Every structure is written in structure tokens, then in C-alpha cells.
Amino acid sequence: MSISSSQTFADAQGEALMATAIAGLSQSPKVLPAKLLYDERGSQLFEAICDLPEYYPTRTEIGILQRHAEQIATLIGSNAQLIEFGSGWSIKTRILLEAIDQLASYVPIDISCEPLLESARKLRAAYPHLQVHPLCVDYEQDFSLPDNEQSRLRRVAFFPGSTIGNFPQPEARAFLNRIADLVGPDGALLIGVDLQKDLDILLPAYNDAQGITAEFNLNLLHRLNREAGANFEVEQFEHWAIWNEAFGRIEMRLISQKEQNVQIGNATFNFQPGESICTEYSYKYTLEGFAQLAERFRVEEVWTDARSLFSVQYLTQID
């Protein structure tokens, strides 16, 4: 698809966003990468989702971390460097920091710089012994960790929130393998993994009664209109999340309410009535399924809640 050079864009970022959107909508079925959901408004809406009565993952994971903080702290140990993927405000990490007696080093990684740096400042104030090395990068890209040679700290990766569920399975496996390389042979991984469950619980978590998840999903179209020169009639799309049994995943979709054309820059996309754009996967695992996915790790501990909705797992590397 060619885009005329006479077209003017707000900025290079808008141009990159447009190219990404065009690539996704050119696929069949149409897709948009989930990462695009998390602009400033999207991140606020996601925080609101975490407080919804139907959205069980966040509060369940926090409950598990609180209940088992002592044991988790013992497994991580003091002479360790904790590396967190997508740290945000480090709320879950604080539960661990309270329980670990003087963790040596903490490397929070987040693509969103401002919250990252502000929260790093607050952590330094609250934990004067803790070395805090924030990395403002996209953790899906290559990056290097602060030098660890002299202190020889054991590396433990922390990947909460079941964000691993966003990756299609080959990518999830590759990502876990990258973590294995990153932490090294004596390293470990503490990870939150959402579990397969009754659809009566699962579907409302992604189709909430207040419509916050719908707003979160539709915000992506507003964003493309604002930043990427698109002309979506947002009211002509409806949010719906379905369970894809064959793949074991939730799929968030935006469904076209009529036959319509949408323009992004100079590209035109036709939508049939009922045709959808898939905007996010959220894989749900069985314990066996996840153990197979994490092929370079040995599952040492699995903690769950009373209803087995969610799991927090501690894995060490197999060498």
C-alpha cells in the first residue's frame, strides 16, 4: 500500500502508528496489536478495569503475593537482583520488598518513562539499601541489564499480571527463553499466570457490566483517529470478548455494526457487517500447559487462590 508523500503527519510517532495499523488491518482476519491499547487514556482505563468486580486477576494475584510473601522472599533471597517486566508503579513489587530482608538490586522495566522514574525515586526513599536501576525500554526489544559482575547477584525475573497471556504461544515460548538467557543458569522467574476456568467467570471479566472494557477497547479507534489519520466512526463498532476454545484464549474484538469503509492515510479498509478486528489475546493456561511452555525452566512452586482462578509460580532454570 503506498502513502503519498504530500500527506502530512503530526509526527514520526503518528506515522509509525499509521504503518502498524495499516499492516494489521491488511491481514485477514483483521488485527491490531494489543500494545496499541495502552496509551495514556488506555492505561487509565486498564487501571479502572483492575478495580472492576468482574475482573478477578489483579486482586487475586495481589492476594496470593500477600499470603505467600514470606515464602517467596525466602526463595528470592537477599543477594539478588529482581528484574521486573512492565513495572508501572511497582505496586506488586512493594509487597515483596516488604517481605525480603534487604534485597540488593531492583531493575524495574517499563515503556512508560514518567511513572517509572517517579516510582524509582519513591522506592529509593523508602528502601535506602536498595539499588534501583530503572530501564525505560520496550522489553520486547533487546536491552542490556546493569553490570552485575562485581556483586555477582543472582538474577530473578518478575513478570506479574499474566501479561505472558498477551503473547501468542510461539512468541510466549520465545519470550520465556529470552528471560532464561537474561537471568543466567542460577537465575529464576517469578511469574503470574492466569488459569483456565468456567466461562461464567471468565467472560464477564472481559465483558463487564459497566462497559469499562468496551471503552478500553474502543479507545484504540479514537487513538487511531487522533494520532494516525484514521476516520473510524467509533459508534459503528462494538466491543465483544469471546473465548476461543481451540487456542485456549480470550480474544477482544471490535465488531463492525454495518458495511463501512474506513480510511487511514491513503489506505481504505472495507468492513462487512459483523466483521471484527481482533485487538488482544489473553491466553489462559492449565498448570501442565504452562509448564510445557516454560521449557527451559523447572516449576519449583505454584501458589493459587482457593478457587484456583490464578497462579503465581516460581521457576528455576534447567541447565
Ligand code: AVJ
Ligand atoms: C494486562 C494483558 C493481563 O489480558 O487480562 C484486561 C489486559 N484486557 N481486560 C488481560 C486486559 C482486557 C490484561 N493483561
